[in-house]
Each structure stands twice: as structure tokens, then as C-alpha cells.
Amino acid sequence: MTEPEKKASPRAKRRVEGRVVGFKPAAGARPRVAVTGGSGYLGARFVRALASRGTWDIVVLDLAPAANTPADVRHRFLDLNLPHSDGTVYKILKEERPDVLVHLAGVRSPLRDAVYAHELNSIGTLNVFGAAGEANVKRLIHYSTTMVYGARGDNPAFLSEEHLMRADVADHFVRDSVEAERHCRDFARRHPEARVAVLRFAPMLAAERRDYRIRYLEGPVALTMLGYDPLLQWLHPDDASEGLLRTLDTPEAHGVFNIAPDGVLPLSSTLLLFGTPSVPLPHGLAYVAAEAAWIAGLGTAPGDHAHYIRYPCVASNDKARKVLGFAPRNTTLETALEAARARRSAGRAIDFDTLDEVARMAAYRLEQRMKRPSEPKAPGPDGGEAAGRPAAVRMAS
Amino acid sequence: MSQLKTDAAQPFTPSLVPASPDERLLHDLLGEAGKLLADHPELASPRAWIDLWNLFLHRNQSLDLDDFGYDEAAAKVWHPLFDFLYRVWWRVTLSGVENIPNEGRALLVINHSGVLPWDGAMVKHGISQEHPSRRRARLLALDMFTTLPFLQPWLRQLGEVRACPENGERLLLRDELVAVFPEGVKGVGKYFRDRYRVARFGRGGFVRLALRTRSPIIPISVVGAEEIHPILFRPDFIGRVFGFPYFPITPTFPLLGPGGLIPAPTKWWIDIGKPIDAGLDPACAERPMIVNEVTDVVRSTIQQMIDSRLARRGNLFTGE
DSSP, rough: OHHHHHHHHHHHHHHHHHHTTTTTGGGGGGGGGEEEETTHHHHHHHHHHHHHHOSSSEEEEEESTTTTTTTTOOOEEEEETTTTHHHHHHHHHHHHHHHHEOOSSEEEEEESOOHHHHHIIHHHHHHHHHHHHHHOEEEEEEEEEGGGGGGOTOOSSBOOOSOOOOOOOOOHHHHHHHHHHHHHHHHHHTTTTTTEEEHHHHEEEOOOOOOOOHHHHOSEEEEETTTTTOOOOOOOHHHHHHHHHHHHHHHHHHHHEEEEEEOOHHHHHHHHTTTTOOEOOOOHHHHOOOHHHTTOOOOOSSSGGGGGGTTTOOOOOHHHIIIIIIOOSSOHHHHHHHHHHHOSSSSSSSOOOHHHHHHHHHHHHHHHHHHOOOSOOOOOOOOOOOOOHHHHHHHOO | OOOOOOOOSSSOOSSOOOSSSSHHHHHHHHHHHHHHHHGGGOOHHHHHHHHHHHHTTTTTOOOOOOOOBHHHHHHHHHHHHHHHHIIIOOOOOEEEEGSOOOSSSSEEEEOSSSSOHHHHHHHHHHHHSSSSSSOOOOEEHHHHHHHSSTTTHHHHTOOEOOHHHHHHHHHHTTOOOOOOOOOHHHHHHOOGGGTTOOOOOSSHHHHHHHHHOOOOOEEEESSSSSGOOOOBBBHHHHHHHTTOOOOOOSTTTTTTGGGSSSSOOOEEEEEEEEOBBBOGGGGGGGHHHHHHHHHHHHHHHHHHHHHHHHHHSSTTTTTT
């Protein structure tokens, strides 16, 4: 009962704010942001949230406008798969002269047509950034994923932004994201005056978004690796959108930022919440089976992508917290619960109301555990005050 | 997972002691899921059965993990095993537990031995049992243990993390007790003839960690663990095939097969030394000669602690 009410009220508020926007000064006075892929799942969410503030003039560059685009958001057609798309982007950017370009366009699930995905994710980014350089755009925000770090057995528990991108080159889907980041890096090198923020988003999970993760988690059965149970992070789409907003609000944001939630959840617990039986195979066999299922059209991702159900790839959000002021509202467990509750129908032996309480308690305890001492006590005889904070803390802050 | 209940009107209240004998059998077999099924026969739909199966697989786990994946509920299940090994099998004598602070960070440095890392488990168990504030140390485990199937999720549930500077620093900055084995593979896999000779202490990474986070270093010596699996030969190429860094030939392994994995019931002493606080500036972490010097002080302290305990030790199994 409380759910629809909760959802309705901010929407109503947005409508009111949308009307107020009409009385504000002409659009030219507001800073302008161009959003490629602004009609996609995250893009549309981000654009709606940004439009409700009324402080930005928004241009969406996408194939078609999203279903419920706010009235004052303009849409311009852009297909990054057409030949000479960089010229098209350049023309639009020259006409619109945006202060910030947010590049979200791309495919977010592995496609059977790997060439198409490569053209869009890697070459598309190359073209957009090339055009942005010619059109003299001073601020860019690029969508990337924490999967570029690669799922490896020797990953630290929390991957920071300085960590190398060690994704498997055989994994086409992630390799395109790695290449896109390289194009960003090249752009930043060629245009030292521009500020380029690369946001690496943790895997997003939302009930209404039928991407390959939801399809994997829903089964009917889920392939797992015998004896492995990696920790996963699930990012709430609202938190992802919040990460984009925070970056937009931070004019000096430059470099790589992990947009990741707090808390982790093992793969087995996620499958428990979704009510999917797992089929554990020895890892030597599991890669082959995953590839075979992918070729047969039953699988959700190619075999080389199966590293992510074997080893952890968990990112730290410390830098985004400090620099962008990003504070995720949902923990990994809460996000997974929300998605699982919406996907599950009757006949379940799991009570989500009780689990919600468990998740709330867990979120509180997690906060307590993660709390770093604000004034680290120096255990040495020379005392904390004179010695100051430890080097690592000092460097980071 | 004791918080589960059904959609039915009657709430499911978990209890530690099941009421009737037939319920107890189900409860023993299926855990909370069995109790649930006994209370609610209407649950027998295919989706519910999948849930019950998943719950059975999860019977010891909780969803309330810390950010490194430590699962308090799952770790509790293994407590009796460690307690048996600690009190009965190796009859561990722990001394110097007062050297571990009641709160705040500290880096425990332990000598490594015994093929399988039981020494770490015993130090951790000893501290959690005998320290007044029952502190739970977190072991930084070798890569080879954290990437092996079955061991990976198990160590994660127990609260162990992979040994790397990032993990250690994060834990120490949170004021936790962190235990390291700077000898690494050189320590666990050493020949029987090299017993109680502390190997080279890595590249001093643990000292840099302690300096950067201003943590005191607490040296700990374990005596008795060297003899649990005496390594006679080490044809390492066999181990490489299975992904192990070494392949030990002991008097019982591989002769007795899995039975060769049963460690010898020697008598153990764990001595916890006085904290070593170099009192150095964190900037010294970037000066390799200073780091090496501190490493050497810690190493020789542990060697002395071992030597003095060995001199007082009598019989290998009784200690008399």
C-alpha cells in the first residue's frame, strides 16, 4: 500500500516543479547538457531527475525520445551506427554548444552480434569524443562499468580507481568498454583543458529492466561454478542516476570514479532471493557449458564472460564519496531484495517483508562496521595529535 | 536465515529447540526450511520447493555480511571444530594475550608452518577465546588459498581476506586486528629439516602497512605446528598440475590418501610478544632500508621467541 504512494508523491512534485520552470529565465541562461543515449534505461531516469530540478537545459541525443520525457527536454535524432556518425554528432554539438556532454549511449547486455556491439560501444565512443574535441566541449562524462577491472582471483576485496583494467580480452562485451575508456583517456590526453569524468558503474539491478543479469538470475536454472561463490555488488538505478547528478554538480570532476553501492552479496544469496536453482559445474566445464548455451541461444552471456560468476569484482566507492559527495541510499542487499520481490510471484517460501527488516538491520550494522575512525588514534607513544592522521588517510582526503 | 516466515496468517517463529521428535528430524535434516515445511504443508508447490532447497543450501548462512563478506552465522558453525583442535588435538598453551590491546588496530605477525594453515586458525581461535574482549583477528590469507574452489567461499565466510596491501590497510584503518604470515609459501612448505628456522619475511610489505597505518606490530610465535605434517620431499611439479605451489610428501601423505591430511597431535605453544612500535613517521614506509631494518627486528624477535620456547620444550607430544 505504501509503495504506490511513495512513488506517486515525488512524481507529482516534479510536475509542479516542471510548471515552475516555465517562469524561469529563457533557456539560454541555463547551462546546457547534451545526453547521448538519454532515452535508455539509465539515461531516461537521469534526464527525468535532472529536468525536475529545472536548472539545466537538456538535449537528448538518441534514436527516439523516451516514453515519459519531461516537456522541456528536447530530443535530437542520433544513430551512432550510421556511417559518418561523428560528423552528425559534430553538427549537433556545434548547433547546441553544450557545456557538458554526458555519453551514455551503448548496449549494456552482451549481444550475439558482437560486431554491432563493438561499433556502438567502442567506435561510437571514439566518434562522440572525436566530435566533442572538434566542437570544443569542455566537460564530458562517460559511462563505463566496474567490469573493466576484470573478475580475477587475485583482486583485492575492494578495487580502487588506480587498479589496472584487467578484464579478459576474450570477453568481447567487456573489452568494448575497456576500449571505450581508452578512447576517453586519449581524448583527455589530447585536450588537457577539458575535464573528463569516467564513471564506472557497478552492475545495476532493477526489476523492470530485463537485461542479461535479470535473465540470468531468473533462470529457470542458473549456471554456477562448483566451489565458487563470488561476492557481487548490485547498484540501484536511483543511486546510479544520483551518481551522474553528483558528477554534473561537481565542475572539477576529472578522472575515474567508481559508482558502487555499499555492502556485498554472494551469488548464492542472490539466487536464493530470486528463487532460482543453481546448477554448479566444475569451472573447467562451466566455461564450455556457458559458451555452448550461448551459442545454442539458451545462455545469457558468452562463456568468456563467466569469470564474473567465479571471482569477485567489487569496487570501492571511497573516491566518489569524497570527491563527488556520492552517498548510495540502497545497499546491495536492499537493491537485490527490491528487484527480487518485484519479479517473484506466488508460491514462494520466502517472506520479503521479514527480509526487508533483515536488510535494514544489515544496512545499519554495515554502516557501523564500515565506520572509519574520524580521528585515528595513533597507537604510538608520540600521541595522535602531534603525529596527525596516518599517511593513507591524509593522502586520500 | 531464522527470520523467514510464510505468507500464511500464522507467523513462523523460529525456535532453537524444535518441539516434537518428528519435527526435530526434519529440522536436523533441513534446518529452518524443514521447520517451515512441518508448520506449513501448503508450501509444497514447485517454486516453494526450489526456495526450500536454496534455503537448505543456505541453512548456516545469513544475509548480514560485513563488507569483506564475513558471515558471523556461518563462522559460528565451525567453532566446535576449531575448539576441538585447540583444546583436545593440539592442547594449545597461549601466553602473553595481555599484549593484544583491548581496542584499536594492531598487526599480528606470525611464523608460518605445517603445510596447511592451521597455525593461523589456532592463533585466531586462541585470541577469540582467551582475550578479555574476545577480539576476532582477521587473517590475510595467501592467494593460493583464496582462489581454490570450496576454500574461497569458506575462508570468506570465516572472515579471512586475500593478502594484499589494499585489504590490510582497509582493515587496519577500521581499527581491526590483522594477522599476517610474512614468510608466505616459504614458511608453510618448508622441509622438516628446516623446522623452526624462520624464512625470509617477504619484501617487508607488512612493515610498510604498519608504518602507513601507525599500527603496532605484535610478534607471535607458534611452536608445535612444524611437526604436524613433516615434509620429507617436495616434488613440486606434481602440485603445479593441480594449481598448488608445492606438493608435500610426508610420512602419511600421499601414502594414506585423505587420511594423510590428518595432522599429528603435537603439543602447541603460542606466545604473543610485546608490541613493537617503531615510533617512525609514516613517510618511512617509502624508505626501503628502514623498512628492511624493522622487518629484521621483527623477524629476529620471533626467532628468539621460538628458540626460547624450544629450549624449554620437552616431549614433542606431551611437552613434559
